[in-house]
Amino acid sequence: MKVRQRWDRWEAIGAVAVFVVFDDPELLRRTMFADIDVDDLPFEVAVDRARTSYRAWGLHRARRRDIWLDPAVYRTYWRLLRAGDRLRAGGSDSLQLGGDFVLDRAGRIAYARPQVRDDRPPVAELLAAAKRVGP
Amino acid sequence: MTTTAAAIPGGAAPALDLPTLTGGRIVSTGWYGHPVLVSFLRHAG
Numbered sequence: 001m002k003v004r005q006r007w008d009r010w011e012a013i014g015a016v017a018v019f020v021v022f023d024d025p026e027l028l029r030r031t032m033f034a035d036i037d038v039d040d041l042p043f044e045v046a047v048d049r050a051r052t053s054y055r056a057w058g059l060h061r062a063r064r065r066d067i068w069l070d071p072a073v074y075r076t077y078w079r080l081l082r083a084g085d086r087l088r089a090g091g092s093d094s095l096q097l098g099g100d101f102v103l104d105r106a107g108r109i110a111y112a113r114p115q116v117r118d119d120r121p122p123v124a125e126l127l128a129a130a131k132r133v134g135p
Numbered sequence: 136m137t138t139t140a141a142a143i144p145g146g147a148a149p150a151l152d153l154p155t156l157t158g159g160r161i162v163s164t165g166w167y168g169h170p171v172l173v174s175f176l177r178h179a180g
């Protein structure tokens with residue numbers, strides 16, 4: 001959720017954001033959001049326990065080898081640990097993929113980046129897509 | 136690995152109507168008029 005570190009840039013173009021998660025809220029508060037005050041976030045975090053929206057938006061489950069045999073995953077963990085982060089307990093399904101989408105002002109998809117493995121586009125790429133949509 | 140037509144640029148975004156972590160509810164029609172980032176997260180620890 002690197003977007004929150006420079007939320008002012010999103011605010012400047014009048015953008016809104018929503019993050020969608022699928023695990024039990026109690027588990028999320030103990031793990032993914034352990035160091036984050038969710039009441040203080042400038043955007044909403046929506047919970048989709050059934051993952052209906054994940055399917056509707058075309059987000060699949062990865063093959064085990066696409067996640068756990070991917071050297072990039074371990075490079076990411078190593079980089080985070082070196083930066084002082086710590087390992088947290090995982091969720092109920094580590095193979096569920098996510099994705100990033102930017103919608104235009106009419107609710108059409110202007111940018112789509114569904115994950116095919118554990119990767120995310122740079123925040124700058126998402127912001128550029130939102131800027132193309134316009135304030 | 137394929138995506139549905141709904142996730143392709145130019146198409147209408149599938150509707151979202153979900154509870155939030157803070158006890159509220161989000162409905163995607165409320166976003167019209169703004170650029171919107173929708174980010175679906177993994178939870179891998």
